[in-house]
Amino acid sequence: MGATSERITQILAKMGIRADVEERSIAEISIPYINIATDEARFLIGAQARNLWALEYLSKRIIEREYPDVRGFFLDVNGYRLHYLEELKAEAKTVAKRVRLYRTELMLKPMPPFERRIVHMALAEYPDITTQSVGEGEARRVVVKPYP
Known part of the structure; x- marks a missing residue:
């Protein structure tokens, strides 16, 4: 220890x-x-x-x-927070599938920097999807977009 x-x-x-x-x-x-x-x-x-x-x-x-x-x-x-991070990654991947299907950008809920980083990392494996953090302070959120 x-x-x-x-x-x-x-x-x-x-x-x-x-x-x-x-x-x-x-x-x-x-x-x-x-x-x-x-x-x-x-x-x-x-x-x-x-x-x-x-x-x-x-x-x-x-x-x-x-x-x-x-x-x-x-x-x-x-393991409470670890379980939450797994749910967050699953939610991000679901949003990525919707973005692929409808070819439109979607915004996730506001979240702290650490959670936004988890979303960016989870969606980095999708070559046809891009992510961007927008907003300021506690209202900062991730936008998931189709890659041009």
């Missing part, structure tokens, strides 16, 4: 959460993937994953202060 995983285990213990913390690499994610396996997932995930986002943010701030050489990590609980 790396320093990051150990520190997250300590943070969870202070919260009174029993969990197994696993760190590994995943191809689509260029930073370490850390999964928290626990029976108390609903408390850590929360409504619309807000608790999970907050836990990741706070954990990153603590770990960056203690270990300046750690460049980030992707925090998950019981």
